[in-house]
Every structure is written in C-alpha cells, then in structure tokens.
Amino acid sequence: MGLHESPLLFDFELVSSEDLTYMPMSVRFNLDRFGLRISLAQWQLLPHADRTLLARFPVDEDASIEPNFDHALFEMMRTHANVEPDWFTPDAEPxxxxxxxxxxxxxxxxxxxxxxxxxxxxxxxxxxxxxxxxxxxxxxxxxxxxxxxxxxxxxxxx
Incomplete structure (x- = not known):
C-alpha cells in the first residue's frame, strides 16, 4: 500500500489539524509504531509540505508495508530542525x-x-x-x- 492521496484526518481533527499545525492522529500512530517522539515545536518547524507528506503515510500495523515513515521523518528533522527524533521502545502489547x-x-x-x-x-x-x-x-x-x-x-x- 502506498501513500494516501491526501492527509489522513478524521472529521473531529479538522478544526485542530486541517492546516497541520498540530499532529494528526495518523502521524501520532506512526510515531508510536516506530518508537519515535518529536515535540509539537519540532513538528511545527517542518515545512507544511513535509507535514502533509507524513500525514499521508498508511496507518497499517504491518511495518513492512511502508517502512519509509521513519526514514522520511529523520531526514526532515535533520534538514529543517537540525535534530533527530527521540527513540523509545514501543509497547509490544498496547x-x-x-x-x-x-x-x-x-x-x-x-x-x-x-x-x-x-x-x-x-x-x-x-x-x-x-x-x-x-x-x-x-x-x-x-x-x-x-x-x-x-x-x-x-x-x-x-
């Protein structure tokens, strides 16, 4: 499965996340899935086009389907914020x-x-x-x- 055509947003997120000022749940899911953490301030340092791309990644649990989210995030954070995301060990059985x-x-x-x-x-x-x-x-x-x-x-x- 490839990227979605547009950012994956629920209706309840439209007010707070439509302009991607705040992290949509799809991005939060992938951060948690890969064991990555970024702050809201770091998210907001990314250009809108990069935030849009990250919000288009699939939300399937199978990490082999789209393993490029973490690589894309690292590159974006290095390029635009001069930092790397923090790592954590995801809960194996949430x-x-x-x-x-x-x-x-x-x-x-x-x-x-x-x-x-x-x-x-x-x-x-x-x-x-x-x-x-x-x-x-x-x-x-x-x-x-x-x-x-x-x-x-x-x-x-x-």
Whole structure:
C-alpha cells in the first residue's frame, strides 16, 4: 500500500489539524509504531509540505508495508530542525490492540464524559486504528476535547 492521496484526518481533527499545525492522529500512530517522539515545536518547524507528506503515510500495523515513515521523518528533522527524533521502545502489547477488552482508560473517560461505555463486542468491531485513537485520547487523566467527537464519529454514541 502506498501513500494516501491526501492527509489522513478524521472529521473531529479538522478544526485542530486541517492546516497541520498540530499532529494528526495518523502521524501520532506512526510515531508510536516506530518508537519515535518529536515535540509539537519540532513538528511545527517542518515545512507544511513535509507535514502533509507524513500525514499521508498508511496507518497499517504491518511495518513492512511502508517502512519509509521513519526514514522520511529523520531526514526532515535533520534538514529543517537540525535534530533527530527521540527513540523509545514501543509497547509490544498496547491495550488498544486487544479487540476483546475495552481499555480501562476508555471506560473511565466514557463514564466521565457521560458517554456510553463501548461493549467488548463493539470495541472489537472497531478498526485497530480507531481503537488506537480512542486509547491515545484517553492516555491522560484529564478529558480530551476530542474524545466525545471521536466516539460519535466512530459510531459509538449518538
């Protein structure tokens, strides 16, 4: 699978990420997949064309499908920010990969937002990338303003 024709953005991201000032979830997914970390300030140092290219990479879990994200990011960061991304060891079994159990953070955020808690069955029917997004949006204790819109967009609430 090659690059998408345009940046991969969910509807709930359009307000904050359409101009790519902020990192879209697709870029966050690939950073996490490859064990790379860059700051928002570093992201914003990249030219818009480079940010657009990074947001067009596939979000499949199979790293062999498109192994060039990490290489592209390193080159862009060296060229435009004179830094390299930080490395970390990705979680081998993140909670979002388990399609049979809703992560505790998603349950807690659903309850705090007054949203229905997804059933294990419905959670398992979600595309893995959508499970990643919901998990990512619930990684901090304070609620994300994108959580409820994402739940709506993914068909988990009205």
């Amino acid at each position: 909670a979002w990969r388990n399609g049979s159990a809703v992560p505790a953070s998603v349950v807690e955020h659903s309850r705090a937002a007054g949203a229905p808690v997804p059933s294990a069955e419905r959670w398992g029917q979600l595309d893995p990338f959508k499970r990643y997004v919901l998990s990512k949006l619930t990684r901090k204790s304070e609620p994300s303003h994108d959580f409820v819109p994402a739940m709506r967009e993914f068909g988990l609430m009205e």
